[in-house]
Amino acid sequence: MVSKSEWEELKKKEKLVKEAASILRVEEKDLPRVVERFKKEIEEMEEKI
Amino acid sequence: MNKEDLLKQFRKLPEKHWKVKLFDDLGFKRKQCKNCGKFFWTLIEQQICNDSSCRAYDFIGNPPTKKPLDYFETWKVIEKFFMENGHTSLKRYPAICRWFNLYFTIAGIVDFYRLVDGRLDFELPANPSIVNQICLRFNDVPSVGLNSKSYTCFGMINQQSLYDGKEGYWKDECIELDFKLLTKVFGIKPEEIVFIEDVWIGPSAFGPSLEYHVQGLELGNAVFTQFEGVPGNYREMEKKLIDMGSGWERFCWITQGTPTSYDSTFGPVIEKLKKVCEIEEDKDFFLRYAKLCGRLSVDETQNLKIERQKIANQLEVPIEEVEKKVERLEALYAIADHSRALVFAISDGAIPSNVAGGYNLRVILRRALSFIEKFKWNLKLEDIALWHIDYLKKMFPELVERKEEIANILGVEEKRYKQTRERAKRIVESFEGRKVSEEELIKLYDSEGITPEELGVEVPRNFYAKITEKHMSEKPAEGKITFDVGDLPKTEILCYEPIYEFDANVLKVFDDRFVVLGRSAFFPRSGGQEPDLGFIDNCEVVNVEKSGKFIIHELKECRLREGQAVYCKVDKERKLALTRHHIATHIINAASREVIGPWVWQHSAFKDVDKARLDITHFESLTEEQVEKIEKLANDIIEKDLPIRVEILPRGEAERKYGFKIYQGGAIPEKSLRIVSIGDKDVEACSGTHSLLSSTKEVGYISILRTKRIQDGAVRIEFVAGDVALNDLKEKEKILEEVARRLKVREEExxxxxxxxxxxxxxxxxxxxxxxxxxxKANGKN
Structure with missing residues (x-):
């Protein structure tokens, strides 16, 4: 069984992922892809502006 | 054969079925009632039986007993009498029935009902015995408050004796005891007692019965459960059962002679209600009215208005005046009954909802609230519940332990009810002056919670019986594939041992893909746990089911023949992952109950390799804080490395040792139970493969993925355990690293x-x- 400290560290990271995913209202597994899309769209909009 | 036909058949031999020694000894004669046609036994020359439909409640204002007794004294004298006559007094069972396929304990004898292989079986902890059982029934809701004897929640004092010719007693002694109770203990004159012949038909058993009535009031009914099967195809039981049920409230009432049994039953609660609601009683009128209202039963009366008119005529008072004088009191009595029913139901672990048994609790809850609203009374159900608890606590101290939860749940329900009222009022207005069909009424109740009383229409006959009966008993299990495997020896079961490779013989192959082996270590799908997979020789096993005493293996391609010796291999990793998830389910269940409240019960569960889910009974979504607490508590249980024990116990012993909480997954139709305990945290009857692990650390940490309210009264908790949980968190760790890298920030940012x-x-x-x-705009200007 994994140690308690390692487990708690992983749970902390899970909480950060959950929080970030809930801001963008996406599933956790989609978070990197959606972040990338937002970054790209911001760049495109900046060019147009 | 229905009840009427059976009665006709038994009446051909009345001496055999109903005559007892006492009747001969004292000279009881058999008569037929000139009014209703029923047959009865009496000591005096009388033309009518003593049923309430044929005789007024003559004891009102003039009780036939030697002294008045309060609610608790009544039970004490009955208990003392039976204990002096060799009976064991049993503690009441929960009013929520977990051990049989009913939602509620609808009669005292239900305490002892069990099913074994589809047949009725009895589990009597002592013989003979008595129990004062709190029962809940919803088939006569609109009569509550009307006729002084109808309740949704009542105490049934049950006397039971299992008789096999050697142990226990049969008809003669039963009636002799009951007669002695009435005459010696209560002081009722023998000539006031009438025994009415009847029959009782239950699940797979039936027999004759004798009701005993005094001055219009049925006090008890002794059922002689004598035959097994159904009328027309039956045999005499080896062990016959005396099942005498009497009304606690009725015995108390007849000693006091109050206008209604609600006054003698609810004591200070009804007094408080009358005071708060400023009820002004015309005592002389109500005393005369109460004697006649025994015939008012919406369930039995074709037309309530006609019966009320008859009473008005007898009293020589216009019906409008009668209704005006009694309607507020009737509503108050209904509120007193309904709130007490909710106190016992919630205390015993149920919650009002839109589904299953909870539906019926919401029916009475809304009915009580609609009366409060109609008469603009300054009442809160949670306050009334606390008055009941204060009054009942000397006999039911368990209610005090639950009073905060009871008040909390009633408060939530009352708030919800009020939120829906504005919309309901608009709907009621839209129906003004319109004729409303029964179908429309049922739909209005189901979708909007609007009762016929609110619409101001006559409650259709059996309306409440119709909407509540579908929520009285558990639905039968979903149709599972059943196989006719013929006359084979039962499969030797190895799946509870750590056996992952074994030899066996093929006993039968059918439909080119199903195989029965002489012995098997493959766990079949059951208790929400998915089946083991693997290989039989080189044939892949894709599903495993249990059918009666056989394990049926479904193969992807079957190249086996009957009589062949085979080598079998179970997927060990899969089996252990399923086991870990199953034990984690028990742990989450126990942790949820501890964090949320004692009404949390397993609603359903599913355990697969990659995740598991537990649906629990709860009335609102879980907060983030509750979810964190449940997970922390579950992982505390893991870290403590508590022992996982499995023991096979006789059903009665398991129930006595651990209580009915063992039936988390529903009633189990077996005489012996596989009991799984996790330290002192959880005990359940369960068919899962828990015995493969010896302590909770072997499960590994548990991680709750998400929770959601899946229906009214049920919340789903999805979770993973052990390596699956660890892998899930490592995936999330990777996601965090990747997002941090892309945004060029630290992980915590x-x-x-x-x-x-x-x-x-x-x-x-x-x-x-x-x-x-x-x-x-600029382009437009140009």
Whole structure:
């Protein structure tokens, strides 16, 4: 069984992922892809502006 | 054969079925009632039986007993009498029936009902015995408050004796005891007692019965459960059962002779209600009215108005005046009954909802609230519940332990009810002056919670019986594939041992893909746990089911023949993952109950290799804080490395040792139970493969993935355990690393950075939109 400290560290990271995913209202597994899309769209909009 | 036909058949031999020694000894004669046609036994020359439909409640204002007794004294004298006559007094069972396929304990004898292989079986902890059982029934809701004897929640004092010719006693002694109770203990004159012949038909058993009535009031009914099967196809039982049920409230009432049994039953609660609601009683009128209202039963009376008119005629008072004088009191009595029913139901672990047994609790809850609203009374159900608890606590101290939860749940329900009232009022207005069909009434109740009383229409006959009966008993199990495997020896079961490779013989192959082996270590799908998979020789096993005493293996391609010796291999990793998830389910269940409250019960569960889910009974969504607490508590149980024990116990012993909480997954139709305990945290009857692990650390940490309210009264908790949980968190760790890298921030800054990114994106979109509008305008001008 994994140690308690390692487990708690992983749970902390899970909480950060959950929080970030809930801001963008996406599933956790989609978070990197959606972040990338937002970054790209911001760049495109900046060019147009 | 229905009840009437059976009665006709038994009446051909009345001496055999109903005559007892006491009747001969004292000279009881058999008569037929000139009014209703029933047959009865009496000591005096009388033309009518003593049923309430044929005789007024003559004891009102003039009780036939030697002294008045309060509610608790009544039980004490009955208990003392039976204990002096060799009976064991049993503690009441929960009013929520977990051990049989009913939602509620609808009669005292239900305490002892069990099913074994589809047949009725009895589990009597002592013989003979008595129990004062709190029962809940919803088939006569609109009569509650009307006729002084109808309740949704009542105490049934049950006397039972299992008789096999050697142990226990049969008809003669039963009636002799009951007669002695009435005459010696209560002081009722023998000539006042009438025994009416009847029959009782139950699940797979039936027999004759004798009801005993005094001055219009049925006090008890002794059922002689004598035959097994159904009328027309039956045999005499080896062990016959005396099942005498009497009304606690009725015995108390007849000693006091109060206008209604609600006055003698609810004591200070009804007094308080009358005071708060400023009820002014015309005592002389009500005393005369109460004697006649025994015939008012919406369930039995074709037309309530006609019966009320008859009473009004007898009293020489216009019916409008009668209704005006009694309707507020009737509503108050109904509120007193309904609130007490909710106190016992919630205390015993049920909650009002839109599904299953909870539906019926919400029916009476809304009915009580609609009366409060109609008469604009300053009453709160949670306050009335606390008055009941205060009155009942000397006999039911368990209610005090639950009083905060009871008040909390009633408060939540009352708030919800009020939120729906504005919409309901508009709907009621839209129906004004319209004729409403029964179908429409049922639909209005189901979808909007609007009762016929609110619409101001006559409650259709059996309306409440119709809407509540579908929620009285558990639905039968979903149709599972059943196989006719013929006359084979039962499969030797190895799946509870750590056996992953074994030899066996093929006993039968059918439909070119199903195989029965002489012995098997493959766990079949059951108790929400998915089946073991693997190989039989080189044939892949894709599903395993249990059918009666056989394990049926479904193969992807079957190249086996009957009589062949085979080598079998179970997927060990899969089996252990399923076991870990199953034990984790028990742990989450126990942790949820501890964090949320004692009404948490397993609603359903599913355990697969990659995740598991537990649906629990609860009335609202879980908060983030509750979820964290449940997970922490579950992992505390893991860290404590508590022992996992499995023991096979006789059903009665298991129930006595651990209580009915063992039936988390529903009633189990077996005489012996596989009991799984996790330290002192959880005990359940369960068919899962828990015995493969010896302590909780072997499960590994548990991680709750998500929770959601899946229906009214049920919340789903999805979770993973052990390596599956660890892998899930490592995946999330990778996600965090990747997002942090892309946003060029530290991991703990990711949520803030994501928020800034989102704000930036929204800002740019707005700006771009503005520019587009501006340029469109500019282009338009040009």
């Amino acid at each position: 990711v949520p803030k950075a994501v928020e800034q990114l989102f704000d930036e994106w929204k800002k740019k979109r707005k700006e771009l939109k503005k520019r587009r509008k501006w340029s469109q």
